[in-house]
Amino acid sequence: MKYKAPYLYFSPHIETILPSLFRKVEGVEYKRERLTTPDNDFLDLDWLHDDNKKLVIVCHGLEGSSDRPYVKGMAKALHNSNFDILAWNYRGCSGEINNNLRFYHSGATDDLELVINHSISLGYHEIFLIGFSLGGNLVLKYCGEKEENIQEQVRKVVAFSVPLDLEAGSNRIAEPSNFIYERRFLNNLIEKVKQKAAIMPDKLSTAHIKKIKTLYDFDNFYTAPIHGFKNASDYYSKCSSINYVTNIKIPTLIINAKNDPFLPAKCYPAELLSKNEMITFEFPERGGHVGFTEFNQDRMYWSEKRALKFILK
Incomplete structure (x- = not known):
């Protein structure tokens, strides 16, 4: 399946921004379940139930949600x-x-495993993982970590717009052309730090906020120390899915658009990925970051059609 961007989507920023701001998806009415974690925290799970035995687990991107x-x-x-x-x-x-x-981060596969095992306990026989951006890194890292020990119910994985090399991706988003994206992420992340610091001032300080100019700074001052990493570079190194993909043992589809404004060259490691016969790696010319817009009667985006085709084959 070849992706062809709509005629009016003439830049990667338009391909990235317009779907995020203006796409409306009607008729999705989730049923929420709150799952308690082993450390007495919680994950909110949003379900579409029809008593099927096949389940798709969807993982969102940085500062995203269901x-x-x-x-x-x-x-x-x-x-x-x-x-x-x-x-x-x-x-x-x-x-x-x-x-x-603790918050969430690009390598927090313990929470993903909890969600998968919870799903298995509910009786699902076939499970498919789909991740976008940070969520793509998460599912790929998880499958690479598990190798042949991955749960037998987990059959395939699909990942879109993946920052396979987190440090390279962090450097890319800090470029002037990506200022609007980085600022939006930082505003959201910093607000969460402030909210949490107000609740637990003995554990979390806002003193570093004024020093934060980039996502690298945020990860260096907050993500890394909160989650047990030495610094941002240590966090990126240990959590980048590029270090795990060669170990994946189930059919996997990775799609990164060549014009993705978030992704540098290191996120298109075709030679490395070709060493694993389980991986199909596609890099269409267009698509932006988590874009892949397509206008049609069924209102399905190209990414949705591509994921469905891969899962069903």
Whole structure:
């Protein structure tokens, strides 16, 4: 399946921004479940149930949620094709600050495993993982970590717009052309730090906020120390899915558009990925970041059609 961007989408920024701001996905009515974590925190899981035995778990991107249009679009498309859907929200991403000091991050596969095992306990025989951006890194890292020990119910994985090399991606988003994206992410992340610091001032300080100019700074001052990493570079090194993909043992589809404004050259490691016969790596010329807009009668985006085709084959 070859992707062709709409005629009026003449720049990668338009391809990235317009779907995020203006796409409306109707008819997705989740049922929410709150899952308690082993450390007495919570994850909010949003379900589309039809008593199917096949389940798709959708993982959102940085500062996303189950309500983002790209999540709802994928959920609706696959639910209409007889899959149950679980769109889960990372810690602090469901509209309510989580209980503990820790947040979520690009390599927090312990929470993903909890969600998968919970789904298996409900009787699902076949599970498919779909991740966008940070969520793509998360699902790829998880499958690479598990190798042949991955749960037998987990059959395939699909990842879109993946920052396979987190440090390179962090440097790319700090470029002047990406200022608007980085500023938006930082505003949201900093606000969460302020909210959490107000709740637990003995554990979290806002003193570093004034020093934060980039996502690298945020990860250096907050993400890394909160989650047990030495610094941002250590966090990026240990959590980048590029270090795990060669170990994946289930069929995997990775799609990164060549014009993705968030992704540098290191996020298109075709030679490395070709060493793993389980991986299909596609890099269409267009698509932007988590874009892949397509106008048609069924209102399905190209990414949704591509994911469905891969899962069903």
